[in-house]
Amino acid sequence: MSLKLNTCLSPALYEYYAEKNTIIVMVDAIRASASICTAFENDVQFIVPVAEVEEAKNYKLQGYKIAGERNGKKLEGFDFGNSPFNFTEENIKGEKLAFTTTNGTQAVNLVKNNKHKNIDLVIGSFINISGLTNFLNKQQKNILILCSGWKNTVNIEDTLFAGRLAHLLLQKNKYEILEATNLVLNIYKNSGNSYFDFVINNSPRLKSKLEFLEKDINYCLTEDLTSEIPYLKDDKLISMNL
């Protein structure tokens, strides 16, 4: 029997999609996934995904750098927000980082707290998509693309990423494609020539923030800026290249 390729459009649906022997690809395309990948590209030591703001502040006292946003805005007292441009080599090399975001790090923690059935988790982003595809194609495991969405609602950019990743995975391997994966493949096939235009035209939420986020969004939607594939080991995201 072939391996399954499924897609979960919101963390609030995760329990209905979770299966054993699965690699979860967690995506928060704009911006947490790209920020995490960028931090590893620039040699962060490891990243602890943190749910609560106060918890992140405790890490600060232990010598960590702390990064975080709520509703897209940098948190007071934090070293960094959630822009990938924060995670330069100068800022992050060799550091331990605690990271809390509205959606992405919450989705990682959801999986972490339900990690009882031979489940692995990696971070998916447009900026690491080809390396990620090659890695996933080599594993003998089911794949579940977990979209972190927007406060448990479905969003366009993670859905588009899921469709693009499914499309790339299917170029090399056969998978049993489940219903939600067909849905995201249709979204990807209807997305036209520009990820940026597609995302902005379909997301009033992102369009309204374009003045502040245009540079970040362009970066987050650019393919193959890094070969890093961050993955969850115990309670930390670490580099697979280590």
Add this chain to the structure above:
Amino acid sequence: MSLKLNTCLSPALYEYYAEKNTIIVMVDAIRASASICTAFENDVQFIVPVAEVEEAKNYKLQGYKIAGERNGKKLEGFDFGNSPFNFTEENIKGEKLAFTTTNGTQAVNLVKNNKHKNIDLVIGSFINISGLTNFLNKQQKNILILCSGWKNTVNIEDTLFAGRLAHLLLQKNKYEILEATNLVLNIYKNSGNSYFDFVINNSPRLKSKLEFLEKDINYCLTEDLTSEIPYLKDDKLISMNL
């Protein structure tokens, strides 16, 4: 400010989409929505949506006809399953009906049990889609298309219906289109010339049942077989034509 047009892809996400002053369009395209509309076309008196099998059996003792399925199969001791072809004039005219299904009637009950913020509920189906569009276009209320999905996962046929309905609604009125509605509009736009082919090619679940369901699926995907718009009043679905 214009009225909102939003879409909820699974009952498990309903709490994140519910807003006051909203008409909910509940769809379980294959097959509960079409069965309910057909029952009203053939003059059922009213329908009580029921969550539990045993509860439906109690209605039988009170002189109701009872209809129901689990996982697509008619329940033992029930008068009817969930095929729209069960709900003929001969079978249903003037009768009271209690109805329980895997997904659709559960979604109705979810809304019924959270009915505290000036929320109305109507039943949407391809078989009543034009009449429904005209009705909705005339209301000064936000619209939320609630897909009943498959056991809380996202399905193709309800998503396609949501996209088609949004497309029709936008031909006449302006709405504030929210992100998930753009998503279903993209699905609809990529669906090609045949709803049947699109649904079967994208749903392994329905394809595997085609031998038994082909006639039902064709019927459920046919537009405008009825002008009935069933709506929820207290705990009963009744005809708007009454």
